[in-house]
Amino acid sequence: MIDIFKPETLDILLNTTTFSNGDELSFNLGVSSNMNRTGAHSGALDPSNGMFWSWQSGYINFKIEGISPSCLTRKNKFQFHIGGYQAPHNTLRRITFILNKQTTQLSINLDGFFEDTKLALENQIMVPGAKANELATKFLNTLTIIE
Amino acid sequence: MSKTIKFSLCSVLIILCSSFLVLKNKTLIFDYPEYWPKPHYDFSKLSMSENEFQLGRQLFYDPILSKDQSISCASCHLQATGFTHVDHDLSHGIEGRIGRRNSMALMNLAWNTSFMWDGGVNHIELQALAPISSKNEMDSSLKEVVDKLNTSRKYKSLFYNSYQDSLVTGQKTLLALTQFIVMLNSYNSKYDKFIRNEDIDIFTQQEKNGLIIFKKNCASCHTEPLFTNNEFHNNGLKLDPYIKDYGRMQITNNPEDSLKFKVPTLRNIQFTPPYMHDGRFETLKAVITHYSSGISHSTTLSERLKNNLDLTHKEKVDLLVFLRTLTDTDFLFNNRFSYPYIN
Structure with a gap:
């Protein structure tokens, strides 16, 4: 589980023994549908981590929260809790990059997420569904590899 | 002589202690009648201790x-x-x-x-x-x-x-x-004992009649032996204008699920009033009256409730009497499930 405010969660050591140019880095953004259906899990998937909905079982794959003057909400807050594992709105995303260096920085540039999001109109998505699915795809725009 | 007694007392104590320890860590047995379906839950993460x-x-x-x-x-x-x-x-x-x-x-x-x-x-x-x-x-x-x-x-x-x-x-x-x-x-109600033939005379004629009426009119949703089919249905309850609870639709976002709620089990129903998702009926009599003459018709109403429950007064009483056979006092008063005074 990555928390932008906890620097220790931002370094990921992959214990692979070999590396050659052109290897792929592949990972899931979110929690698989199987893990969403099989009860209480431990570690990063422990429901006490606050990334689990209680009234409608399922993991929150990512949260983006903040303040913007465009939001005419209480304290100008916006909240995106994106999750949902059931078709057709499964928000899990598989991400793949081709690597040319052993040490790689995965950069998250949130501009990609906010670029064409009209915060004045859209500032609270906290349930699974079509909107969440759309934002899960939009989040992919934030990810790049810096080598 | 006294030494021997002491010694045997001692060994009795040791045996008692060890059996106590065994008891404390015993494995739980998940027991249920053999004619029931297999549980849906897989138990794999529980220690069953x-x-x-x-x-x-x-x-x-x-x-x-x-x-x-x-x-x-x-x-x-x-x-x-x-x-x-x-x-x-x-x-x-x-x-x-x-x-x-x-x-x-x-x-x-x-x-x-x-x-x-x-x-x-x-x-x-x-x-x-x-x-x-x-x-x-x-x-x-x-x-x-x-x-x-x-x-x-x-x-x-x-x-x-x-x-x-x-x-x-x-x-x-x-x-x-x-x-x-x-x-x-x-699973030890009077009904269960009747089904298992533990006591042939346990059911009165009235209770037998009630069971027949139940099977004909209620069991398609309140399916034996669990008395629920685990489905969601609109059972003709008018929307409460204050609570505005649309039930299943709030989870699925599907208008076809509007006003649908889980079919609850009827086991121990005698002791679980009030009834329905918003507790609007205080008695089983009021529930039976609802199915006989109180159904509110809307687009998602369960197919099975499109016709009123058509029962004579006597049949309604028989049905009510049958529902009381689902009371399981072994369960309601089982000490293992009660408030844990020890500790």
């Missing part, structure tokens, strides 16, 4: 789960009334807050395919999260509960006994609660 069961029991009866230590699971789920509350139509939470729905009776949960009136919870191990987090119930969070339990010497030791590790986690807390609630099984 007495220690985990007793830990779950402590948690179930402990208001430490709520934000201000005032409400426990048992506040709304009382054993003597089939593990639900009576007297209120809607559930009560901390600071006198009132919820939106009637609390559900807890029994035979390993056969449930989903939980809550709207089926929003997909797994028994996650059920407790809902009341713990709901603002109108315990208004806490699993993280807050885990933090509190981690400062309790009593719980550190109970968790150690169950998991050989005193660190309390969210997963272990949920599993311990599951180990307790999954054992709350009811």
Whole structure:
């Protein structure tokens, strides 16, 4: 589980023994549908981590929260809790990059997420569904590899 | 001579002690009638140990789960009334807050395919999260509960006994609660004894008539032996304009699920009033009257309820009398499920 405010969660050591140019880095953004259906899990998937909905079982794959003057909400807050594992709105995303260096920085540039999001109109998505699915795809725009 | 007696006394004591230890760590047996379907729950994460069961029991009866230590699971789920509350139509939470729905009776949960009136919870191990987090119930969070339990010497030791590790986690807390609630099984009612031919004369003619009426009119949803088919149906209840509860649709966002609610079990129904998701009926008589003449017609009304329940007065009484045979006093007064005075 990555928390932008906890620097220790931002370094990921992959214990692979070999590396050659052109290897792929592949990972899931979110929690698989199987893990969403099989009860209480431990570690990063422990429901006490606050990334689990209680009234409608399922993991929150990512949260983006903040303040913007465009939001005419209480304290100008916006909240995106994106999750949902059931078709057709499964928000899990598989991400793949081709690597040319052993040490790689995965950069998250949130501009990609906010670029064409009209915060004045859209500032609270906290349930699974079509909107969440759309934002899960939009989040992919934030990810790049810096080598 | 006295030495021999002492010696044998000693060995008796040792034997007693060792059998006590064995008892304390005994494995639980999940028992149910052999003609029942297999449970839906897979049990793989539970230790099925007495220690985990007793830990779950402590948690179930402990208001430490709520934000201000005032409400426990048992506040709304009382054993003597089939593990639900009576007297209120809607559930009560901390600071006198009132919820939106009637609390559900807890029994035979390993056969449930989903939980809550709207089926929003997909797994028994996650059920407790809902009341713990709901603002109108315990208004806490699993993280807050885990933090509190981690400062309790009593719980550190109970968790150690169950998991050989005193660190309390969210997963272990949920599993311990599951180990307790999954054992709350009811299958020894008068009806069960009749079905098993344990006592041929146990059913009166009136109860037999009631069972025939039940099979013909009710069993397609309240299917034996669990008395629920685990489905969601609109059973013709008019929308309460204050609560505005559309049930299953709030989970699926599908208008076809509007006003649909979970079909509840009817076991121990005599002791679980009030009835329906909003507790609008106080008596079983009122429930039968609803199905006979009170159905509100809307687009999602269950196909099975398009025609009124057409029963004579005598037949209604027989049906009511049959429903009372679903009472299982072995379950309602089983000491193993009651408030844990010891500890």
